Amino acid sequence: MAGSMGQDSLGQETLDLVDRWWRAANYLSLGQIYLRSNPLLREPLAADHTKSRLLGHWGTTPGLNFVYAHLNRVIRRDQQEMLFVAGPGHGGPAVVANAWLEGTYSEIYGQVGPDEAGMAELFRQFSYPGGIPSHAAPETPGSISEGGELGYALAHAYGSVFDNPQLITAVVIGDGEAETGPLAASWHSHNFLDPAADGAVLPILHLNGYKIANPTILARMPQEQLEQLLRGYGHEPYFVTVEDPDNTEQAHRDFAAALNNCLAGIRAIQGSRRARAEGVGGNADDGGTAAGAPGSGAAPHWPMIVLRSPKGWTGPRIVDGLQVEGTWRSHQVPLAEVRTNGAHLKQLEEWLKSYRPEELFDADGRLRPDVATNAPTGNLRMSATPHANGGLLRTPLRLPAYAAHAVDIAAPGTERISPMITLGSWIRDVISLNMENFRLFGPDETASNRLQAVYEVTDKVWQYRIDDVDEHLARSGRVLEVLSEHLCQGWLEGYLLSGRHGVFSCYEAFIHIVDSMFNQHAKWLKVHRKLPWRQPVASLNYLLSSHVWQQDHNGFSHQDPGFIDHAVNKKAEVIRVYLPPDVNTLLSVMEHCLASTDYVNIVVSGKQPSPTWLGPADAANHCRRGLGIWEFAGSEVPGEDPDVVLACAGDVPTVETVAAAELLKWGIPGLKVRVVNVVDLMRLQDVSEHPHGLPASDFDGIFTPDKPIIFAYHGYPSLIHRLAYRRTNQDGLHVRGYKEEGTTTTPFDMAMLNGIDRFQLAIDAIDRVPGLAEKHSLLRQDLQDRRIQARAHTRTHGEDPEEIRKWTLMAQKESG
């Protein structure tokens, strides 16, 4: 039947089919919210057929179902690959209902079969203890976006279509959701979309007029203003307005026409750009100099739909004398008292029957074959698309050997190099080898973070005007830069969940902007990992630079190492944190991260030139172990207990620790100092708490069960205590780290302000190793004086003393 339809058939029969699908989905959605038995209403509805707790969101649901039913029509017609993103993910009943109608649900979850028993289970399990969540969660086939925390739908949608030229992602945006910052920023995403090589996003702004308890801004602004706004966003809006909720026929006709127009519009844009990209119709790079009209060479105005329909459409119009359909009162459960209020129960029964289930399901509770024909087949079903189960499509990155980039060293700590510059050259090669499934995302900081080598092989995407003076901007490229951490994160999430790879490079302090998005992604991964039908996706890799200790042009507001603390609250199996101390360890860590799946990897590295401690082979070993004793830096005697352990994690703390060990070595000959560097922070936890955790015996061996440990840490000190909690020697652990002291000052002054400088660390050792304080009071005093001098030097000269700035392990040794 599908095959027999003409290209633009909006015949009665087709729309009637769409309508039946819609009614079926609405019926199933309602059943999920209310019913725990009697799914087909074989008996008169009784109170105890209903659930004791009525949990879910009806208001958004009929709109989602309406859109879904219509999308199916065009998918079938055009054999178009589509992905569905439900911005208002609280409309979980809708996405689940459609997945069941398409058969996917029963294929994945055998206990929820395509018949009456399955329908009963479908209803029972929803928002039910031991059942499924109320939102478009990982458990939901076809979903890449939970929509629990609102605002990320449009960014996710864009992420899914980058490098997917054949895909159109339809995204329903709630009018409430549209008020959020991340969503508001997302409208500009098409400036980063290459019509030739990427797919398309079809935004469907769902103006159902309300959010939880209020009207929405976009629904209430004058129509003319809304039109200006959407055009201002660079869209060509098609409006579908449901004037009369009962005239669903008109609504179907209008929406189908709008959808046809949008698909035609998308193909027109793609067609002309793709032709030009192939050199058929002119210069692919002529866009954007003239005003906005499509075809004039300006960035295209992508079509979109505005659906104005009543919230809770087809639900009860009036309940207890108050208007419900078309108001915020339909947001959750319009009839709240069906168990105790006979009138409510009656109204629910009428409401269920209004969908005429007997026309939709057969005697066995199966979807009638005629209605079923509205579903596309196989992977074209949006609930079954592999783009929403990206692990199915993911191919591992081809990773260049990093040996070619690694830095050979004559001796540890004698040369300075910017780890990020070198990493940039390796990432450049990663890009060269993976031009279609790897991207670098950043809030205008890729060069600031010193990764500029990537521009030797690729560009930053930009569709608006490109001027002569611009560098590395082009219509297509592997780098996406926008001044929105939310967009970087949202795009990357969509890109990963649809099967690709990427890195988000960001200032360390400002990654907190996406704390909450990170939460949602980490939660997603936790659940996703347990679902056998979901295949592993590439890890989300954060590369945090311009970190707390190196804020040249900036100050206190840019100093915050707390993202790590935030992240470790999430499930241990998902979180990995790396603090490579130098360039070679950074390379090794990044290679590991880019090859991994289903994690969130956090890598923190400074961009300023800093000492290289380990040659390539040692670095690889060090990273494999995750931590290690640095013999070259310490002064212990093999076979004997050390007197003190100086431990460190993070590049700047490592420099200070090695320098402190050197101060102690020369100042207190015979003192046995052990230096331990930690790359993989999770090694500090016990193996029972984290898969990377170090067994107790290893930990005791390295950190000793009873000697003082002076630990210089990159971030807030409490995290080290937390991780090393209940280690044998936790009482011996003394941690230095960032304590919210600082401003615009020199790097060494920052270290001093927070007490992680070499002098303080050496003093700490003197104070904590029994017996030293008395014997080495003079040294202690000297260290204090040098500290004071170092500070005074910054005040006079505006920079750190040369002995600090240019310090290397060798130089110091010679002068020592």
Place this chain on the structure above:
Amino acid sequence: MAGSMGQDSLGQETLDLVDRWWRAANYLSLGQIYLRSNPLLREPLAADHTKSRLLGHWGTTPGLNFVYAHLNRVIRRDQQEMLFVAGPGHGGPAVVANAWLEGTYSEIYGQVGPDEAGMAELFRQFSYPGGIPSHAAPETPGSISEGGELGYALAHAYGSVFDNPQLITAVVIGDGEAETGPLAASWHSHNFLDPAADGAVLPILHLNGYKIANPTILARMPQEQLEQLLRGYGHEPYFVTVEDPDNTEQAHRDFAAALNNCLAGIRAIQGSRRARAEGVGGNADDGGTAAGAPGSGAAPHWPMIVLRSPKGWTGPRIVDGLQVEGTWRSHQVPLAEVRTNGAHLKQLEEWLKSYRPEELFDADGRLRPDVATNAPTGNLRMSATPHANGGLLRTPLRLPAYAAHAVDIAAPGTERISPMITLGSWIRDVISLNMENFRLFGPDETASNRLQAVYEVTDKVWQYRIDDVDEHLARSGRVLEVLSEHLCQGWLEGYLLSGRHGVFSCYEAFIHIVDSMFNQHAKWLKVHRKLPWRQPVASLNYLLSSHVWQQDHNGFSHQDPGFIDHAVNKKAEVIRVYLPPDVNTLLSVMEHCLASTDYVNIVVSGKQPSPTWLGPADAANHCRRGLGIWEFAGSEVPGEDPDVVLACAGDVPTVETVAAAELLKWGIPGLKVRVVNVVDLMRLQDVSEHPHGLPASDFDGIFTPDKPIIFAYHGYPSLIHRLAYRRTNQDGLHVRGYKEEGTTTTPFDMAMLNGIDRFQLAIDAIDRVPGLAEKHSLLRQDLQDRRIQARAHTRTHGEDPEEIRKWTLMAQKESG
């Protein structure tokens, strides 16, 4: 001279004055970035007159100075109160320069006098160790917005004008900044602004074309599209385009004209709305039904300015053969090598001289009197406005006695009530008593969080169409609801820093959305508190409800108690965390918070009916202590050591703990159980770490030095370990809390999933009190069975067993 100017004088003389001010500000900005001596160029510029580290951002600075100079003209002309918000706060040199020119800087900071020595110090201190930050920080007179983390300027600006009818806040928005989510959402803020009772915001979108390393979206989209976008936001844009950077005269004329138009436009809107509000010109509440034209009754289109000017305007055009002025290359320090490259040094000298300092400063380095006349006087100076030092204007809230709302109880834990509903009635009374300086902010959740009693005395502000079906919407009101946590936070910050009071009520999980904004505010407060000239502002109060343990309609994505963890990384002197266990303690805590200053208070409370434990007087004492032993819940014998301490913090954990104590009491007669409830979480820290910390001896007395402590905590368990770190009995501390387990399920199932349920806590006690495990194996088994039964009940009935749902302390006792 100011007095003699006509209303719209744009005469040559006036604009020349503005130009001289601009040049002076540019000169001083440049001096701050580059010079450490020779401020007036008395000698030929030499390398060692310049700073060794050149730190700061030039690119945005001339634009900020340009705007500031022009604003001064109209302030003087109209004696208009204005506040200046620099979105690109990295233009710190500009705001500092203007404050110095206005004399404010020298008034506040005596060492930076208004003469040559002062100028030298002004230059030296900038971005210098021991000096001042590079941004518009708390140290900067006239600033309420650091602008270090970009995106909050416009929200801050709106916050400052609510309930300030006489104020206009001019806010410069960077075109890069405009790409951020929070900024993009902020454009709609005027829908929440009452032209009659609030002041006005004048946005000045600064299209200097670039951010750090890229062009900006708004600068590159076609002009026509930009116009649509800004009109779509509800603004009437006035464009000022600097075609020829050398023709500054034209630029001045154009900007002055635009500014005149904007001020006239603002006054027209305010005039008509205020007249109507006073009943002069019609119905104040007729807005918004017709289309957007001003005066037609629709929401007004507020004027704004778009300033298209070259980034780094007036700076070096070409450096080393590359274009700098008008490109991203001018973002930071255009001439980077003045110390080592003679050509750079020469170019810097020419650049400095291009401002003709001799026309601007006299022989003593003082601003020439004629130039100085461009400054307004006294508090009209934007650098001196009390609106930017809100503590000067703050009047304490009039707080109603909460006794009238407190709940009397017959016995502890016998009645259930929703604490939030009762709190709502108290907040209603707070509102009634403070109709002009208190607001409630929320992301569409005020009613969902059960504070609906406030609508008995006030409404939610809304300027677009209001329909008959709407409830509690009006043109003015005390409640601001928008689906953007960023806006709630940004508005509230602006409102507080300009001297008023407020509460932000939010779902607990989603407050992470503003983690980073919270960071910036907490950092602001830390610095602000140390500045003697800044007066205390009201605390920022978070009221977090719909918390992790009570997610009826929602699931995993809505379960996150980690905001507390995030907050405690900030300076202890700023952070307060309260977990009131019941209604009376909630009232007491909120009263305390609303009376406090310079803190961030975090209050977490459930909205579901829950037991009341303490009568009003006991609750007040409990809160004053911050924690306490609950004799009624335990079974200890005065004068004897308890066998075990059951501690709790948070409402749900408290219920489970009291119930667990009861289980133990009946199950193991003679067992001495102490129950401790913690309201003020910071009490757990040592007094050396937090001002609220409990002295060691008190802690040891309450928690015992050696008995097992079973601590049921609202959030992630590690926080309790962290806070109680190094307490004598920390090894005896066993914490239960949220461990990222959960989904859409019943409340008690959530407790069980995370192991904080009563049965588990009782089992924990049995396992940890020496000797119990053997003797009470049967009880232990029985508790396990009851746990399994409770879970099974949820699976069968979809809700918790009645004995759990309806549990009260009394009922249990009788049946026990």
